[in-house]
Amino acid sequence: MAKLFNPIQLGAYALSHRVVLAPMTRLRTIQPDDIPSPMMADFYGQRASQGGLEIVEAASVSATARSYLGAASIFHDGQMEGWKAITRAVHAKGGLVFLQLIHGGRQSHVEVTGGFEPVAPSVVPFDGIALTKDGFVPASPHRALGIEEIPGIIEEFRAAAQRAKDAGFDGVELHAANGYLVDQFIQDGTNRRTDAYGGPVENRVRFLRETLEALISVWGAERVGVRISPSGEWGGVSDSNPEATFKHVARVLDTYKIAYLHVIEPRVKGDDTLHEGHPPVAVKYLREHFSGPIIAAGGFDRESAHAIVESGDADLVAFGRHFSSNPDLPYRLQHALPLTPYVRAAFWGGSQAHYSDFRAYDASQATQNDATADEAETA
Structure with missing residues (x-):
């Protein structure tokens, strides 16, 4: 476990370990205005650790960018105190916290x-879903963006980045994964444009470049990360040559010297594992194209997290499902302590139950465990 718990420089920040809280849409905001709730502050504060990084769930950059009723947003003043409570809770425990910014694109509904x-x-025909007051329903028919509308969306990302800064975050992550708007531009299965934003991959990454540059204009590159999902299946996206496309994306991102590249392995789809036991592949072929820190995500446990960091294919590992039910996950991984099972039924909305009521590992049990391990080593 040594390297997984070694310090690392991530952009502007020195981290004391490499176990990262992955962004998870948990639908716990106060409605109707997507206001971050006190239980969200509890949740993130509980999972903070000295010198550890948390990436807070995707926040929509505008009302028209929303995909799921109850999900987070950061586009009006009424949301700001809730976000400030979250950053205060993380910082109180010596943690660092980035906010992921998102535009849902076609993954949405008029409601x-x-x-x-x-x-x-x-x-492009799409049979995806969105979450409304009636539950998960088919997404509404979508329309193609006019080229004259794109600068306005870029400005929404910039304004959201400024709000995140005002709320006390340490940086932001651009959500360019899982079939949301930025990813829809990148992949040729969803981007059939013939203007400056479509066609060859150099054009298809233009929207990625422009949104990233908007975030950098507020934060500086060393406080901005990007999340991608090569060959991912969430959101009905596809590409005719995903490996070539995402190698190009990695090379483009490398030129900006951003804080990190966050890669979701295609063996997972949202909160489901599609291919149990499959080794990580995406970070392996991207490593030579991106010189900065890489965060691997998607289906990792203690042993595989250790292995991928030791191999050098990734520098940090992000956990979602296991972190949801183990607020002290870095400590448990470091000391080989048992993990509390996560509760899938509580992933998509609900109360504090199975969300912010999970307990840290009992200290007396941990002491007993360590003593037993010491005895085993000297036997």
């Missing part, structure tokens, strides 16, 4: 966008 049609790079 959550204020009556506006969801937007996408192109109109």
Whole structure:
């Protein structure tokens, strides 16, 4: 476990270990205004650790960027105190906290966008879902963005980045994964444009570049990360040559000297494991194209996290499901302590139950465990 718990420089920040809290949409905001709730502050504060990094769940950059009723947003003043409570809770325990910023694109419904049609790079048949007051329902028909509309969306990302800074976050992560708007531009299965934002991969990453540059204009590159999902299946995206496309994406991102590249392995889809036991592949082929820190995510446990960091294919590992039920996950991993099982039924909305009521490992049990391990070593 040594390297997984070694310090590392991540952009502007020195981390004391490499176990990261992955962003997880948990639908615990106060409605109808997507206000971060006190139980969210409890949740993130509980999972903070000295010198550890948390990446807070995707926050929509505008009302029309929303995908799921109850998910987080950061576009109006009424949300700011809730976000400040979260950053204070993490900082109180010596942790660092980035906020992930998102535009859902075609993964949405008119009931959550204020009556506006969801937007996408192109109109491509899509059988995805969105969450409304009626539960998960088919996404509304979407329309293609006019080229003249794109600067306005870029500005929404910039304004959200500034709000995140005002709320006390340490940085932001651009959500360019899981079939949301930035990912829809990147992949040729969803981007059929013939203008400057479509066609060859150099054009398809233009929207990624422009949104990233907007975040960097507020934060500086050393406080901005990007999340991608090569060959991912969430959101109905696809690409004719995903390995070539995402190698290009990695090379482009490398030129900006961002804080990190966050890669979701294609063996997972959202909160489900698609391919049990499959080794990580995405970070392996991206490593030679990105010189900065890489965070690997998707289906890792203690042993595989240790292995991928030791191999050098990734520098840090992000955990979602296991972190949801183990607020002291870094400590448990370091000391080989048993993990509390996560509760899948509580992932998508609910109360404090099976969310912010999980307990840290009992200290007396931990002491007894360590003593037993010491005896075993000297026997």
